[in-house]
Amino acid sequence: MRTIAIVNQKGGCGKTTTTVNLAGCLEAEGARVLVVDIDPQAHATLALGLEPEALDENLYEVLAEPGGDARLGPVIQEVREGLHVAPSGIVLSALEQRLAGERADTRTERLAGALETVADRYDYALIDCPPNVGILTFNALRAAREVIVPLETSFFAIDGVQKLLETIALLANRIGHELTVRILPTLYDGRTRYARETLAEIRKLFGDLCFDTVIRANVKLREAARRGLPIIRFARSANGAVDYAALAVEVTALGADADAIDAPLRPAAMAPEAGPIHTREVVVEFRDPRAADVRIAGDFNGWVPDKGVQSRVDSDGPARVWRKVLHLAPGTYQYRYVVDGEWRSDPDNPRSVAGPVGGKNSVLVVS
Ligand SMILES: Nc1ncnc2c1ncn2[C@@H]1O[C@H](COP(=O)(O)OP(=O)(O)OP(=O)(O)O)[C@@H](O)[C@H]1O
Numbered sequence: 001m002r003t004i005a006i007v008n009q010k011g012g013c014g015k016t017t018t019t020v021n022l023a024g025c026l027e028a029e030g031a032r033v034l035v036v037d038i039d040p041q042a043h044a045t046l047a048l049g050l051e052p053e054a055l056d057e058n059l060y061e062v063l064a065e066p067g068g069d070a071r072l073g074p075v076i077q078e079v080r081e082g083l084h085v086a087p088s089g090i091v092l093s094a095l096e097q098r099l100a101g102e103r104a105d106t107r108t109e110r111l112a113g114a115l116e117t118v119a120d121r122y123d124y125a126l127i128d129c130p131p132n133v134g135i136l137t138f139n140a141l142r143a144a145r146e147v148i149v150p151l152e153t154s155f156f157a158i159d160g161v162q163k164l165l166e167t168i169a170l171l172a173n174r175i176g177h178e179l180t181v182r183i184l185p186t187l188y189d190g191r192t193r194y195a196r197e198t199l200a201e202i203r204k205l206f207g208d209l210c211f212d213t214v215i216r217a218n219v220k221l222r223e224a225a226r227r228g229l230p231i232i233r234f235a236r237s238a239n240g241a242v243d244y245a246a247l248a249v250e251v252t253a254l255g256a257d258a259d260a261i262d263a264p265l266r267p268a269a270m271a272p273e274a275g276p277i278h279t280r281e282v283v284v285e286f287r288d289p290r291a292a293d294v295r296i297a298g299d300f301n302g303w304v305p306d307k308g309v310q311s312r313v314d315s316d317g318p319a320r321v322w323r324k325v326l327h328l329a330p331g332t333y334q335y336r337y338v339v340d341g342e343w344r345s346d347p348d349n350p351r352s353v354a355g356p357v358g359g360k361n362s363v364l365v366v367s
């Protein structure tokens, strides 16, 4: 189970929206997903269609007492077959104070212990954190190996996030486990120059820490939350659904990459006898006068944009042409372009297949 905490002390930056909709898109791809709502506001619980006050039990029962771990299973509610939620309720606001009186080393381990008891039932646990870095958020950071920090594309938000990254690094150091942190630009309105400049600034500041996906402002995301549905189940062609589906692809690819790193090296004696694999140089081109950043991702690079790809940008009259140089063995490949954070099929390639999370993947045949 990959455990990912969605963290930012700033209110209203899209933590809950990201938790619920990333969960919905991962589930739509066939993953088994648990949403863990540790925010006393219980917005994730509500956005998944549950009424917090109508539930007899919630995470309070699990986290309040030592040994509450075993209560997590019974507390979990099913939203759909592959999408479950460990619900919150207003009573969690009393938990911070209650735990404050307990031993500092164990009070932040409660959630990690509880999640271990269900780890074999899920592929992902996504933890929606409250807008502060208190004991509840520390519990989430202890339980998680990965952190997503949604960052509203505004200059004022950037300053706070740098402090947050320092806090997370300090904590990771103290508890002695690695935390992979990634920034997710949210609430992006590409029509304004201000937002475009801010996004460029965020990319410059955080570089590879930034997801390629950008979540655009989209009113359908609010409507979906009010209806108690992840957007992929409410309006699957809306920008919000497209963006969170792209995020799900990126998150999945990052996991595949980590698996590859962790995989034991194959002993030399077991290496295939096939001899050298002959690759061919293949150049694909993308043109769009409005695009500022174009990358390519496909099954040849684990869907990690531009990984292992040589890029060139040339001018063709007023238009810019992105040329991507790939070295591929004979076979059939699927790919998409990531254009300013948006995943798009190749407009010049008529061959495509339906992608696993909606949209189309372009198909490339190398003979
Ligand atoms: N991309 C988006 N487009 C439009 N509205 C959005 C988007 N993301 C979030 N919102 C809306 O903005 C508001 C705040 O978002 P959300 O609840 O996800 O933030 P949060 O970080 O979880 O807030 P809090 O810190 O209070 O928990 C909500 O009404 C939500 O529906």
Ligand SMILES: [Mg+2]
Binding pocket: 015, 016, 017, 039, 043, 044, 128, 129
């Ligand atoms: Mg929230």
